[in-house]
Amino acid sequence: MEIILAKRAGFCFGVKRATQMAFEAAEKEGKTYSLGPIIHSPQVVHRLEEMGVKVLKGLGEITDGTIIVRSHGVTSEELEEAVQKELEVVDATCPFVKKAQENVQNLSEAGYEVVVVGDADHPEVQGIVSYAKGKVYVVGSEEEAARLPKMKKIGIVAQTTQSFDNLKxxxxxxxxxxxxxxxxxTICDATAVRQQEATALARTVDCMIVIGGYNSANTKRLAEVCAELQPRTHQIETAQEINPAWFGGVAKVGVTAGASTPKWLIDEVIERIREIDSAKTS
Amino acid sequence: MEIILAKRAGFCFGVKRATQMAFEAAEKEGKTYSLGPIIHSPQVVHRLEEMGVKVLKGLGEITDGTIIVRSHGVTSEELEEAVQKELEVVDATCPFVKKAQENVQNLSEAGYEVVVVGDADHPEVQGIVSYAKGKVYVVGSEEEAARLPKMKKIGIVAQTTQSFDNLKxxxxxxxxxxxxxxxxxTICDATAVRQQEATALARTVDCMIVIGGYNSANTKRLAEVCAELQPRTHQIETAQEINPAWFGGVAKVGVTAGASTPKWLIDEVIERIREIDSAKTS
Known part of the structure; x- marks a missing residue:
């Protein structure tokens, strides 16, 4: 079988940066925590846990130590609480998310009512929204936007992983x-680029493997768009989940990965597919 | 024949205000001028000329007196020149146009490159554009917008009579x-409202009369949209242009007028149609 890996599969800029910062923090002395999972990859979070980084649900659980702010960011209230508790803060918020937070704060202070284009349940959006000091609305679709009230000055910001069409x-x-x-x-093109490359690949292969956390929205979407073009699309988190039966009659396998999937997980998957292929042909 | 006049035919807010200011200025002592036609109605301009208001092409022609700034506004350079010459300025610029001029100036000063959605040849647009202190582009269509360069901060303002679709x-x-x-x-709804009412009327009548200056863009457009629905649509400037033959077999006549058409011209047209109808039936 030929195995083709999408050119830009796996870590985006912000996730790579956050992961590096988290591993560096983990290597230092003292108690280290992250507020929510540092990135949406259970395997990376697990590795950090093995190094002593505990995932917290809220800052109420601790009184001292180092707190790593995850790539999706946290709310302004949580950051404030960390500062007041005199915790050491390692801010691994993706710089593009940070920019969206700052935009919301500036718009709000300049008297705009703010519309955040995004998914209200996503931690990134909850963080961004918290920076509004006045009225703020989260809008996930054209239909929701139609229900917005009349406003005098409207400020619009997007969740970094939103589609351009939705913003439009x-x-x-x-x-x-x-x-x-x-x-x-504030849309970051990492998501769009991964989707474009993955769909281009899905058209040319007999089977498509999408690697990434089941809690990762961008990986889920990546698997969805591939499945539309290639019914033999499978989302997995690790190489262990691969079923050799998937490759029956397959000449070309496409592989891609969400923005929070580390290189070592991708390497393991490719290695596993090679093993299955060897077993088939021998 | 039944004659139905569109509810909002003729003078819009800005034109009514400008005309009042011009007639008041004309009644005062001293030399009075307007820079370009005060509104796009040759008949109103002619009346003002009879009262001594001379239409200038440029301020170079005069050294003193009162200058009336037309409803469409003038360029910032022209206004500056008038102030430097110590002319008395009667600023009859439509407040909505004034607002667009101010927006362009503020955007420009705040570091935005400015895009004016409008017709580059229209005096209103030429006035608005002159308030940009940095880069400014006039864009009349989607195709022209597609040719705009990449910019960091884009400010968008519209000619007050543009269609919402074009802005979109x-x-x-x-x-x-x-x-x-x-x-x-900065689109003023006067144009859209006149078009909506006129097209609703054009659907129900056998003949449509649109009154307004041949140099008036909004009147021309009003006649175009009516003609699409009612082939027996005629644009006229005055009652004298009416041809009785237009009304052969007509039971209902619709009448509307552009935003720069005074009430007395509309009244004369309705009177003339009544006369023709009387002659037909007697």
Whole structure:
């Protein structure tokens, strides 16, 4: 079998940076924590746990030590609490997410009502929203945007992993809602680029493997868009989940991975597929 | 024949205000001028000329007197020249146009490159554009917007009589051109309201009369949209242009007028149609 790995599979800039910062912090003396999983990869989180980094649900659980802020960011209240508790803060928030948080704060302070284009349940969005000091709305679709009230000054910011189409729809709806609109296009192209490359690959192979956390929204979406083009698409977290039966009659396998999937997990998957292939042909 | 006049035919807020200011200025002592036609109605301009208001092509022609700034506004350089010459300035610029000029100036001073959605040849647009102190582009269509360069901060303002659809298309194109976009929706609904009422009327009548200056863009467009629905649509400037043959077999006549058409011209047209109808039936 030919195994083709998508050019940009796995870690995006922000996740790579956050992971590096977390491993560096873990190597230092003292108690180290992360507020929520540092990235949406249970395997990376597990490795950090083995190095002593405990995942907290809230800062109420600790009184001292080092707290790593995950790549998706936290709320301004949580960051404030960490500072007040005099914890050592390692801020691994993705710089693109940080920018969106800052934009929301600035818009809010300048008197704009803020619309965040994104998924209200996602921790990134909850963090971004917390920086609004005035009115703020989270809008996930054109339909939700249509229900927004009339506003005087509207500020628009997007969850970094949103699709450009969704931002477009919300902007058009908002054009009817207010006389002044200020948009910060905070969408990061890492998600779009991974999807474009993965779908291009899915068209040319007989089987598609998508690696990434089941809690990772971008990996889930990556698997969805591939499955639309290649029914033999499988999402896995680790090489152990691979079923040799998937490769019956397969000449070409495509492999891609979500933005929070580390290289070592990708390498293990490719290695495992090679083993299965050897067993088939021998 | 039944004659139905569109509810909102003729003078919009800005034109009514400008005309009042011009007639008041004309009644005062001293030399009075307007820079370009005060509104796009040759008949109103002619009345003002009879009262002594001379239409200038440029301020170079005069050294003193009162200058009336037309409803469409003038360039910042022209206004500056008038102030330097110590002319008395009667600023009849439509407040909505004034707002667009101010928005362009503020955007420009705040470091935005400015996109004006409008017709580059229109005096209103030429006035608005002159308030940009940095880069400024006039964009009349989606195709022109697609040719805009990449920019960092884009400010968007519209000619007050533009269609919402055109603004929408330009905004969407600009979303791909820059990371920050600030939009002032300076479209005045007077144009859209007149078009909506006129087209609703055109559907129900056998003949449609549209009154307004041949140099008036909004009147021309009003006649175009009516003609699409009612082939027996005629644009006229005055009652004298009416041809009785237009009304052969007509039971219902619709009448509307552009935003720069005074009430007395509309009244004369209705009177003339009544006369023709009386002659037909007697």
């Amino acid at each position: 729809h919300v902007v058009l709806e908002c054009l009817r809602k207010g006389a002044e609109i200020r948009i910060f296009n | 298309h330009v905004v969407l194109e600009c979303l791909r051109k820059g990371a920050e976009i600030r939009i002032f929706n």
